[in-house]
Amino acid sequence: MSIDGTSESAPVTGERTEDAHEGGFRTDMMISVDRGGPRYGEFIEKVREFMDRARAAFPSEELVDELIDELTVVNAKLAAVEINEWESPSGTRIDLPARGNITLPPYLVDKAGDDGVQARVTFTRFHLGGNNAAHGGFICTAFDDLLGMTSALATGKVTRTAYLTVNYRSITPLNTELTVSTSIVRLEGRKIFVAATMKDGERLCAEADGLFIALNPGQP
Numbered sequence: 001m002s003i004d005g006t007s008e009s010a011p012v013t014g015e016r017t018e019d020a021h022e023g024g025f026r027t028d029m030m031i032s033v034d035r036g037g038p039r040y041g042e043f044i045e046k047v048r049e050f051m052d053r054a055r056a057a058f059p060s061e062e063l064v065d066e067l068i069d070e071l072t073v074v075n076a077k078l079a080a081v082e083i084n085e086w087e088s089p090s091g092t093r094i095d096l097p098a099r100g101n102i103t104l105p106p107y108l109v110d111k112a113g114d115d116g117v118q119a120r121v122t123f124t125r126f127h128l129g130g131n132n133a134a135h136g137g138f139i140c141t142a143f144d145d146l147l148g149m150t151s152a153l154a155t156g157k158v159t160r161t162a163y164l165t166v167n168y169r170s171i172t173p174l175n176t177e178l179t180v181s182t183s184i185v186r187l188e189g190r191k192i193f194v195a196a197t198m199k200d201g202e203r204l205c206a207e208a209d210g211l212f213i214a215l216n217p218g219q220p
């Protein structure tokens, strides 16, 4: 099963047979398109909407009291079903934007292969830096994840970021579908040199170059 979100393969089921805590990211994560059920994506969208609304709200004291009570109930429900990172739907639901991982800006993968990835990302109010522009850290996050995906697909190995350089070339707008294109610059043993651009139409918003290292077995 591919980690890129484009595979139509059947979901992986069954128990892990190895120590889930040995080694870094997993190419053999318990990838699934059904964990959390058919409405899990809708749940993630509601959480993302909540993050946007929380960022944008100016609540009264009374409303804050009310929200604390309601969120206490919701948090208790979620705490009761906490699970390890390898089997959580968040991060493994490859049918959802950004694999259903709310840590990441929501992106959709259009094309993914061993020469690079094409994706669309939309930053929203939650990702606000200032004056209606995206926060640079979230731009890095999008690049890091999509370049990590690029490195993994090019090598079939588990990789980690050694460095990531981002140049911010023009304002990155919120609520606008942006295109991200990644590519492999060169492969040198365990070293994967990668590059990426983020564009609003033809306008270059940001670009990145990075080095990812294919991890040795058992390496954290």
Ligand SMILES: CCCCCCCC(=O)SCCNC(=O)CCNC(=O)[C@H](O)C(C)(C)COP(=O)(O)OP(=O)(O)OC[C@H]1O[C@@H](n2cnc3c(N)ncnc32)[C@H](O)[C@@H]1OP(=O)(O)O
Pocket (backbone or CB within 6 Å): 003, 025, 144, 145, 146, 147, 148, 149, 152, 159, 160, 161, 162, 163, 189, 190, 191, 211, 213, 215, 216, 219, 220
């Ligand atoms: C689909 C899922 C996508 C998810 C993407 C998310 C990716 C991430 O966020 S990863 C988290 C952030 N990154 C990290 O935490 C990594 C922390 N650093 C480390 O673990 C290690 O330093 C690591 C793995 C990068 C390299 O360590 P190690 O495996 O021991 O390799 P090491 O022997 O030091 O270096 C290997 C080669 O890379 C080079 N290298 C390593 N780091 C750098 C660097 N920062 N700059 C330049 N060269 C470097 C070395 O010089 C060496 O080159 P050569 O083989 O030519 O001598």
